[in-house]
Amino acid sequence: MPVQFDNSFARLPPQFFSPQLPTKVAAPKLVKYNKELAMELGVVDDDLTPNMLVGNDIPVDATPIATAYSGHQFGGFSPHLGDGRAILLGEIITPKEDRFDLQLKGSGKTMFSRNGDGRANIGAVIREYVVSEAMHALNIPTTRALAAVTTGDMVQRETATPGAVLARVASSHIRVGTFQFHYARRDKDSLQTLTDYVINRHYPDADGPIEMLAQVIENQAKLVAKWMGVGFIHGVMNTDNMSISGETIDYGPCAFMDTYHPETVFSSIDRNGRYAYANQPKIALWNLSQLAQTLVPLVGEAGISGIEQALGSFDTLFANEFSKVFGCKLGLMGAALGDAALVEDILMILAESNVDFTLFFSHLTSHAITEDASNARALFDDPRGFEDWLTCLETRSATAPKAERVKMMQAANPVYIPRNHRVEQVIEAANIGDYAPFETLQRVLSKPFERRAEFDAYELPPRPEEVVRATFCGT
Numbered sequence: 001m002p003v004q005f006d007n008s009f010a011r012l013p014p015q016f017f018s019p020q021l022p023t024k025v026a027a028p029k030l031v032k033y034n035k036e037l038a039m040e041l042g043v044v045d046d047d048l049t050p051n052m053l054v055g056n057d058i059p060v061d062a063t064p065i066a067t068a069y070s071g072h073q074f075g076g077f078s079p080h081l082g083d084g085r086a087i088l089l090g091e092i093i094t095p096k097e098d099r100f101d102l103q104l105k106g107s108g109k110t111m112f113s114r115n116g117d118g119r120a121n122i123g124a125v126i127r128e129y130v131v132s133e134a135m136h137a138l139n140i141p142t143t144r145a146l147a148a149v150t151t152g153d154m155v156q157r158e159t160a161t162p163g164a165v166l167a168r169v170a171s172s173h174i175r176v177g178t179f180q181f182h183y184a185r186r187d188k189d190s191l192q193t194l195t196d197y198v199i200n201r202h203y204p205d206a207d208g209p210i211e212m213l214a215q216v217i218e219n220q221a222k223l224v225a226k227w228m229g230v231g232f233i234h235g236v237m238n239t240d241n242m243s244i245s246g247e248t249i250d251y252g253p254c255a256f257m258d259t260y261h262p263e264t265v266f267s268s269i270d271r272n273g274r275y276a277y278a279n280q281p282k283i284a285l286w287n288l289s290q291l292a293q294t295l296v297p298l299v300g301e302a303g304i305s306g307i308e309q310a311l312g313s314f315d316t317l318f319a320n321e322f323s324k325v326f327g328c329k330l331g332l333m334g335a336a337l338g339d340a341a342l343v344e345d346i347l348m349i350l351a352e353s354n355v356d357f358t359l360f361f362s363h364l365t366s367h368a369i370t371e372d373a374s375n376a377r378a379l380f381d382d383p384r385g386f387e388d389w390l391t392c393l394e395t396r397s398a399t400a401p402k403a404e405r406v407k408m409m410q411a412a413n414p415v416y417i418p419r420n421h422r423v424e425q426v427i428e429a430a431n432i433g434d435y436a437p438f439e440t441l442q443r444v445l446s447k448p449f450e451r452r453a454e455f456d457a458y459e460l461p462p463r464p465e466e467v468v469r470a471t472f473c474g475t
């Protein structure tokens with residue numbers, strides 16, 4: 001039975017999108033199909049063929065479009081962005097009645113392509129596949145990867161690499177930049193239409209634009225706190241890459257930190273560290289202020305104080321979420337005076353000591369289980385600061401029920417993350433048609449909280465010669 005698509009976005013007025021068929025490709029070959037996700041979507045075997053997942057065949061009732069959006073890129077406003085290398089096939093309604101976009105990324109030029117070729121290379125597709133699925137397994141809201149298909153064509157970037165298409169699933173692809181597009185055109189009717197659409201689709205209990213904004217703000221505060229809890233750096237938090245639904249979207253030069261430092265940046269295009277690890281909450285608020293600005297025409301003078309109040313809540317919301325996330329990482333049950341200092345202190349000690357972020361917290365979990373701190377201690381050249389801190393943590397946790405505390409820490413401290421050097425290895429192999437490392441990494445990252453002896457090596461930070469210093473959009 002073919003997939004039933006609904007196309008509510010394509011039923012919006014014409015200024016929201018442009019009808020666009022994907023460009024046909026020479027020789028599609030399925031690299032990976034995410035059966036587990038397909039099942040959640042209610043898509044059964046053969047419903048979506050590789051030819052459909054690459055854009056060669058269009059499912060019967062799909063209405064392929066490229067959507068319009070603007071965006072602040074590194075602080076500068078670009079009014080005309082839009083889906084330049086992606087096509088929205090339509091929306092799938094799941095057996096649970098949830099609605100998800102199915103988008104093909106890398107499926108050819110659109111009216112928004114500007115000078116781009118509308119293509120993606122296998123490296124970019126694999127990176128997004130691995131990292132978005134890892135984020136999902138880490139319980140972080142994200143777009144998902146349904147399939148990766150190579151096209152049989154080569155894509156020219158720094159070098160020529162195999163072209164590919166990622167079939168991506170999202171709660172929606174509406175971005176802060178989607179609002180900015182209509183705001184920049186001074187099109188109040190479209191802003192109203194978009195707001196009504198977003199409320200209906202994502203925030204049904206919001207009564208008007210201000211309540212919608214407040215909920216978007218809350219979701220972003222939660223999201224960025226979760227990113228920081230796993231050492232994730234998005235890398236290109238432009239307003240066009242911030243989803244209204246609160247999912248992580250557009251995995252370009254993103255990366256997970258190995259050694260902890262708040263100023264860590266990987267993206268080769270982020271020269272001033274605008275999107276550095278610790279800047280992410282500030283940037284989220286900056287982006288949300290841009291969203292707020294677009295709502296002013298709808299709420300008028302009378303609504304401005306409501307908008308300001310919503311924006312003003314971000315810092316407290318974020319601080320609370322951050323404490324919650326890091327409280328779980330330390331196994332702080334309940335709340336006590338001094339908890340914030342415990343978190344701040346350990347982060348400072350980690351930064352001073354060049355310690356691996358993920359390894360430290362997973363060793364801290366082991367310490368909660370075995371009461372043996374030797375693995376954690378061994379991460380420090382000079383462990384004295386850590387030892388003093390650990391004494392404070394032990395005092396704080398002395399009366400906590402151990403089993404519960406361990407469970408809390410195990411659920412917050414992954415053993416495996418998509419370390420950059422692993423992702424690079426997988427991409428290098430995929431460039432020459434070897435997907436075995438990709439499959440293995442997938443298996444490792446599908447259960448990030450469960451230590452498995454056969455995957456010991458995946459726990460480890462890169463050796464000095466394996467360290468990846470910069471990531472590229474590779475678009």
Ligand code: AMP
Nearest residue numbers: 081082083084085113116117118119475
């Ligand atoms: P990004 O910030 O990388 O998600 O993309 C910013 C804008 O550039 C979006 O409008 C993309 O659709 C567009 N873009 C990026 N890469 C390409 C490409 N290869 N071809 C056409 N448009 C692209």
Ligand code: MG
Nearest residue numbers: 240241249250
């Ligand atoms: Mg983008």
